[in-house]
Amino acid sequence: MRGPAPTTRARSRRQLQQNKATKLAFHVYLRTGLCIPGRRTFANRLFQLVEVNVMKAFLLACIAAAIVAALAVGILNRVQQPVEQAFATSAVRL
Amino acid sequence: MAFFGKYLRLVLGACAFLLIIATSTPSGAQQVNPTASSVKEQQLLQELNRVQGRVSIPDQRSGVLEQPAGRDWREFRNVTLRWIGGIAILGMLAMLAIFYLSRGMVRLESGRSGRSIVRFTAFERFVHWMTATCFIILAISGLNITFGRPLLLPLIGFEAFSEWSQWAKYAHNYLSFPFTIGVVLIFLMWIVGNIPNKVDVDWLKRGGGLVGHDHPPAYRFNAGQKAIYWIVVIGGAAVAGTGYELMFPFYLSGIEGMQLAEIVHSVVAVLFVAAMLAHIYIGTVGMEGAFEAMGSGTVDINWAKEHHRLWLEEENARTGANDARPQPAATAAE
Numbered sequence: 001m002r003g004p005a006p007t008t009r010a011r012s013r014r015q016l017q018q019n020k021a022t023k024l025a026f027h028v029y030l031r032t033g034l035c036i037p038g039r040r041t042f043a044n045r046l047f048q049l050v051e052v053n054v055m056k057a058f059l060l061a062c063i064a065a066a067i068v069a070a071l072a073v074g075i076l077n078r079v080q081q082p083v084e085q086a087f088a089t090s091a092v093r094l
Numbered sequence: 095m096a097f098f099g100k101y102l103r104l105v106l107g108a109c110a111f112l113l114i115i116a117t118s119t120p121s122g123a124q125q126v127n128p129t130a131s132s133v134k135e136q137q138l139l140q141e142l143n144r145v146q147g148r149v150s151i152p153d154q155r156s157g158v159l160e161q162p163a164g165r166d167w168r169e170f171r172n173v174t175l176r177w178i179g180g181i182a183i184l185g186m187l188a189m190l191a192i193f194y195l196s197r198g199m200v201r202l203e204s205g206r207s208g209r210s211i212v213r214f215t216a217f218e219r220f221v222h223w224m225t226a227t228c229f230i231i232l233a234i235s236g237l238n239i240t241f242g243r244p245l246l247l248p249l250i251g252f253e254a255f256s257e258w259s260q261w262a263k264y265a266h267n268y269l270s271f272p273f274t275i276g277v278v279l280i281f282l283m284w285i286v287g288n289i290p291n292k293v294d295v296d297w298l299k300r301g302g303g304l305v306g307h308d309h310p311p312a313y314r315f316n317a318g319q320k321a322i323y324w325i326v327v328i329g330g331a332a333v334a335g336t337g338y339e340l341m342f343p344f345y346l347s348g349i350e351g352m353q354l355a356e357i358v359h360s361v362v363a364v365l366f367v368a369a370m371l372a373h374i375y376i377g378t379v380g381m382e383g384a385f386e387a388m389g390s391g392t393v394d395i396n397w398a399k400e401h402h403r404l405w406l407e408e409e410n411a412r413t414g415a416n417d418a419r420p421q422p423a424a425t426a427a428e
Contacts, residue, residue, distance in 0.1 A: 061223035068272035
């Protein structure tokens with residue numbers, strides 16, 4: 001079941017820079033001083049985890065959440081009354 | 095004699111002056127002492143158990159000025175809840191930090207095979223991320239309600255805090271709907287794989303592979319993931335139910351019911367946040383290869399073999415042992 005041997009850190013870094021979108025992010029990332037190239041720092045791992053995939057499912061999920069929330073705005077505004085209306089009266093007794 | 099009379103008049107005058115001061119001071123204090131009325135209010139509350147009157151606005155419930163349950167609730171809201179939330183969330187963060195420093199990332203011991211298998215479909219990932227995104231915003235905006243005043247307000251000032259809290263409240267209300275839909279879909283999608291069984295007992299006895307380098311077998315979801323599933327389903331149902339009760343005041347219950355709903359909502363929510371911190375940890379920096387399952391939807395064959403061997407065997411039996419597809423060359427591997 002074993003495939004090719006695990007890739008080296010240098011190759012991993014090269015792969016990281018292949019993607020145009022991540023190239024700029026990687027450049028900024030290096031300049032921020034968060035990572036020490038070639039070392040297994042916490043920040044290195046986190047960055048690689050996030051950039052590995054362009055998550056279409058994630059983007060669609062955000063859009064769907066925004067659409068449902070917008071529908072909720074319409075529904076809630078119909079059901080709920082603002083305070084100044086809900087507790088208003090036409091006259092007061094002094 | 096004349097001298098004595100003069101002396102007597104002086105003494106009497108001094109006494110009269112002191113008497114005027116002595117008698118005038120209490121009446122002056124009574125006029126400006128703001129605590130005198132509150133003492134009476136406190137006595138009234140002790141006598142009657144509540145302070146209420148009549149109001150001319152339509153909502154007669156607003157005539158209740160003070161009631162014992164309200165004071166208990168305020169004490170919980172301002173003191174007890176902050177302790178529960180602080181201990182749960184900071185305690186979890188501390189535990190995770192200690193675990194990471196002592197155990198480190200759970201590595202793929204057999205390395206990457208170069209072949210992958212589908213772990214979650216696009217729809218499953220879509221539902222997961224919709225729920226997760228909403229949860230993060232709900233958690234931040236909810237924690238702002240509990241901890242914002244003592245922690246954030248001194249840092250950013252009244253105007254910024256007021257503006258931020260207003261928008262956070264809107265987001266909290268409106269994003270509860272996609273979150274609830276997500277919880278319902280998660281319940282329906284993964285209920286089959288999350289029924290506890292004997293394999294889970296063995297998995298728990300062996301520490302789930304987190305302690306040491308053991309790899310206890312598991313089906314599609316191990317006992318830890320099942321725990322997270324039920325926390326999401328039960329906790330999500332609890333916060334959604336109580337949240338909607340609070341969102342529609344007096345539709346479902348009176349003030350006592352709403353106070354109870356707020357207590358349940360807030361306690362479950364802070365524990366929920368603490369549990370999700372552990373989930374986020376193990377899904378990202380805690381375990382090598384775990385994030386890919388919800389990122390690309392596929393996992394390495396060796397990852398599946400180490401962490402979900404029984405599930406891999408099931409999949410192989412169902413689709414054929416050599417059906418796993420090669421991983422794309424661009425996939426970063428460590």
